[in-house]
Amino acid sequence: MNELSNDLTAEMIPEGLYRKIADAIGAKNFFALAEAIGGTTVYIPKAESLVRPIRDAHIKEEFNGYNHYELAKKYDVTVRWVQQLCGEGHPEGQMNLFENLGEPDSKKRIS
Numbered sequence: 001m002n003e004l005s006n007d008l009t010a011e012m013i014p015e016g017l018y019r020k021i022a023d024a025i026g027a028k029n030f031f032a033l034a035e036a037i038g039g040t041t042v043y044i045p046k047a048e049s050l051v052r053p054i055r056d057a058h059i060k061e062e063f064n065g066y067n068h069y070e071l072a073k074k075y076d077v078t079v080r081w082v083q084q085l086c087g088e089g090h091p092e093g094q095m096n097l098f099e100n101l102g103e104p105d106s107k108k109r110i111s
Contacts, residue, residue: 005031056085065089 008031010022022030059071063086072079083089 002035059085063089 005028008027010019010027010030013019013022013027013030018030021033025033055075055077059075059077059082062071063082066089068079068082068086068089071077071082
């Protein structure tokens with residue numbers, strides 16, 4: 001049967017999903033795919049989900065502590081997603097203005 005596949009072209013595959021796959025990967029590769037998993041139900045993820053770990057690694061690598069917005073725009077994600085990946089971020093040594101303020105002294109009153 002494999003010898004017959006040498007003459008297989010994408011145009012010989014019926015219109016629809018199978019033709020789209022054959023057009024994308026070639027008729028010979030489609031035949032190889034059919035040999036490997038033919039007859040089974042297969043879920044093929046969106047391309048975006050395949051490259052998500054790579055995108056996220058790039059975001060983490062490029063994060064400098066204060067460029068949440070720029071990275072979100074560059075990689076077409078939300079600022080919140082960048083914050084989830086990288087944290088709130090603050091350049092090393094930068095002090096948070098609201099940190100360690102302490103509790104107000106309830107005994108002191110301003111008149």
